[in-house]
Amino acid sequence: MINRTKDLEHAEHNFKLHTQLLEDGNYDDWVITTGFYSGIKFLQNALFPSEYICPSERKMKRFNTFAEYIKANRSLNQANAHRILANIVENYVDEEDVKNSYKDLKDVCHFARYINYNVGKQRLQVATEALTVLKEYHDKIKIPQI
Amino acid sequence: MNKSHDIISSSTDSEIRNPLNFKVVGGEFTADEVLNAYFKGKESVVKEVKDLIKSGLQLSSVSSNYLFEKLKNETIKVEAMYLRFVTPKEFDTLVIIADEDYYNKEKRWNAYKYAREINKSIDDLSLNFSFMPHSEEIDNSIIASEGFVFKYDK
Numbered sequence: 001m002i003n004r005t006k007d008l009e010h011a012e013h014n015f016k017l018h019t020q021l022l023e024d025g026n027y028d029d030w031v032i033t034t035g036f037y038s039g040i041k042f043l044q045n046a047l048f049p050s051e052y053i054c055p056s057e058r059k060m061k062r063f064n065t066f067a068e069y070i071k072a073n074r075s076l077n078q079a080n081a082h083r084i085l086a087n088i089v090e091n092y093v094d095e096e097d098v099k100n101s102y103k104d105l106k107d108v109c110h111f112a113r114y115i116n117y118n119v120g121k122q123r124l125q126v127a128t129e130a131l132t133v134l135k136e137y138h139d140k141i142k143i144p145q146i
Numbered sequence: 147m148n149k150s151h152d153i154i155s156s157s158t159d160s161e162i163r164n165p166l167n168f169k170v171v172g173g174e175f176t177a178d179e180v181l182n183a184y185f186k187g188k189e190s191v192v193k194e195v196k197d198l199i200k201s202g203l204q205l206s207s208v209s210s211n212y213l214f215e216k217l218k219n220e221t222i223k224v225e226a227m228y229l230r231f232v233t234p235k236e237f238d239t240l241v242i243i244a245d246e247d248y249y250n251k252e253k254r255w256n257a258y259k260y261a262r263e264i265n266k267s268i269d270d271l272s273l274n275f276s277f278m279p280h281s282e283e284i285d286n287s288i289i290a291s292e293g294f295v296f297k298y299d300k
Contacts (some may be wrong), residue, residue, distance in 0.1 A: 009206045021216040083236075086274070090262070103277075111240075118283050122249050 002143050007048070007066065011041030015135070026125045029117040036109035036129045040085060042138035043102065046086060082106070101133035165207035168229050168296035171286065177295045180230075198234035206237040206273050207296070209264050213241065213275065214298065216260045222247045226281040228294035236272040240294055248279035 002008075018034035021027045026104035044066040056071050063069040066085070073084050081087045089102050112119050170177045181199070185192055206229055214224050223244035231237050241261075247253045254277065261275035 059269070083274075096255075100258050103258055105253070107276050107278055111276070114278065114285060114288050115281050115283040116285055116288075120281075122245075126249070 003057060005045055005065075007041050007045040008142070011038050011045055012140070014038035014041060015131075018131070022128065028119045029112055031124060032109050032119055032127045035127050036105050037130045039102070039105050039134040040082075042134050043085065043089065046138040046141045047092070050092075052088065052092065082110075089130070095137065097133055098137045101130035105130035105134065147215050165203040165229060165296055166300055167211055167234065167300040168207050168227075169275065169299040170295050171228075171290055171297040180293055184231075200229055202231060202234060202237055202271055203296075204230070205268065205271055206231075209268060209273055210239045210241075210275075210284055210298065211300075213239070213258055213261060213264055214300075216264075217241075217243075217257055220253075220256060220260070222253050224298075227298035228289055229296040229298075230293035232293070235270070235276070238274045238276065238294070240289065241275060241277050242280050242284070243277055245279045246282070 014034050018031060021031045021034060032125050036039040048066050048069070049062060049064040051060045051062050052069060053059065054063075061072075063072070066081075070081055070084060070086075086102070086106065089099055093099050093102075104126050108119070108123050108130070110121070176204075185195065210227055210229060214227060217224050224241055225244055226242040228240040228242075230235065241257070243254070243257065257277055258275075261277075265273060265275070
């Protein structure tokens with residue numbers, strides 16, 4: 001049975017809105033934004049609980065949630081959640097397509113403001129393909145296969 | 147004018163003002179303003195921080211130049227690059243790629259691969275490469291306002 005965590009519920013909540021906005025077709029910038037915030041929640045749920053190097057203690061330690069890991073980083077005054085997740089993905093995820101898709105989604109979302117959110121269909125496609133990869137990665141890890 | 151401003155504004159600080167092949171851009175936020183904002187309240191450690199930023203800017207700009215050449219050799223056209231520092235040991239380079247190359251997934255992911263290879267060769271400094279497609283709608287003032295005040299200029 002799948003473990004219904006808060007991160008998973010948040011991921012699915014954002015994914016539902018992302019899907020509705022995608023179907024609507026008139027809010028491409030918000031499709032990308034909701035897709036990003038769905039994708040990072042799927043990733044956070046996929047990557048926790050697990051063991052990572054505790055930044056303050058400099059040794060492997062089990063963290064139950066991403067929030068716990070953020071708290072450990074905060075003790076070193078490094079609390080930018082996006083940067084911390086990016087570092088985890090780069091250093092602990094083996095699958096190149098997952099790392100690249102996360103980077104696709106993060107960059108497309110973060111830099112939409114540099115083009116006044118006129119994202120266009122090509123950027124939208126990059127984002128939706130990336131989210132699909134991240135969600136499949138999550139499901140492969142977290143959903144029991146029959 | 148405070149001491150920090152004097153230090154940052156000094157004409158001898160060529161390393162801060164001129165990282166390799168990058169020039170200062172952005173009308174609303176100058177490099178001095180960004181640096182001064184960072185140094186405000188930290189005068190007691192200003193020299194140490196300043197030295198860290200100077201060396202970090204040099205290493206980041208050299209590494210960004212290397213990525214530029216690598217992408218060029220792989221026929222991935224770089225339209226522009228911007229550099230900023232986030233902390234004295236954390237720097238960001240924004241690489242703007244020609245649309246046709248960015249939207250070619252193989253080329254875009256190859257660019258990520260080359261960026262990772264450069265990252266692995268750097269110790270004691272975090273340099274994050276980010277990528278976006280070139281667009282006529284790019285608002286350079288927004289880019290500068292987020293701290294990317296050094297623009298690649300070769």
